[in-house]
Amino acid sequence: MTEEPLTPADEAEPAADAPFAEGVDEPAGGDAEPEAAESAADGDLEEAPESRGPGPGEDKSDDQLVREAAALLFASPEPLSDGRLRALLERPRSARVRAAVEALGQRLEQVGLPFQVRQLKGGWTLLTTPECGDVIGRLSGQSGPERISGAALETLAIVAYRQPVTKAEVEAVRGVQAGPILRTLVDRGLVRVTGRAEVPGAPLEYGTTKDFLDRFSLGSLEELPRDAELTRD
Numbered sequence: 274m275t276e277e278p279l280t281p282a283d284e285a286e287p288a289a290d291a292p293f294a295e296g297v298d299e300p301a302g303g304d305a306e307p308e309a310a311e312s313a314a315d316g317d318l319e320e321a322p323e324s325r326g327p328g329p330g331e332d333k334s335d336d337q338l339v340r341e342a343a344a345l346l347f348a349s350p351e352p353l354s355d356g357r358l359r360a361l362l363e364r365p366r367s368a369r370v371r372a373a374v375e376a377l378g379q380r381l382e383q384v385g386l387p388f389q390v391r392q393l394k395g396g397w398t399l400l401t402t403p404e405c406g407d408v409i410g411r412l413s414g415q416s417g418p419e420r421i422s423g424a425a426l427e428t429l430a431i432v433a434y435r436q437p438v439t440k441a442e443v444e445a446v447r448g449v450q451a452g453p454i455l456r457t458l459v460d461r462g463l464v465r466v467t468g469r470a471e472v473p474g475a476p477l478e479y480g481t482t483k484d485f486l487d488r489f490s491l492g493s494l495e496e497l498p499r500d501a502e503l504t505r506d
Contacts, residue, residue: 330365331365342370342374345358345362349398351394351398352396352397353396355367355370357396358397387402388401389402393486394486395483395492425454425457428447428451432455432481434497436480439476443479462485465480481494
């Protein structure tokens with residue numbers, strides 16, 4: 274397999290928290306330090322769903338919980354976890370919170386509005402439906418989502434399914450040099466440095482990011498297609 278190199282062949286360790294750079298095909302250089310594990314969600318309350326008993330929210334009607342959940346998901350810039358959503362709704366029972374989120378999704382579908390409730394990055398969020406992609410792209414002058422090359426997509430798949438994985442392990446699977454493409458994926462916010470492998474030389478290990486889940490509309494890595502699904506006719 275051949276591909277156009279994106280940078281010089283030798284690996285330069287990527288920055289662990291590089292911002293997403295739309296439309297950038299050339300990787301950035303620079304050294305990297307292992308990145309600490311990402312938190313569940315920015316500003317999220319570390320509260321287990323039933324770590325505290327019911328609060329004032331338990332006295333709210335089902336319809337009120339649906340309306341308030343809709344407002345919270347619409348206003349929040351990040352997905353809201355079950356615990357965070359329960360706290361913001363003033364601690365109704367967790368089962369009622371989940372029922373409110375499900376009822377919201379059903380109502381949106383029934384009325385035909387171009388919105389849907391999706392689980393992303395370990396939490397709930399409101400998204401526009403896929404058929405509105407072209408229309409929304411006009412806001413930023415984009416004709417569609419940013420494209421990922423076949424080589425980058427292959428590398429990203431290896432990282433997603435085998436993480437944490439080193440550059441050498443990626444290269445062993447693909448049979449070609451992976452350093453430049455890994456740097457590009459880090460620059461685009463789809464891959465991050467998760468630590469160093471406990472082997473001689475302590476090479477960097479890579480894993481996917483929350484933006485990866487968002488980009489591919491996944492609630493978690495467990496939603497990645499499995500062998501049986503990929504080989505199904």
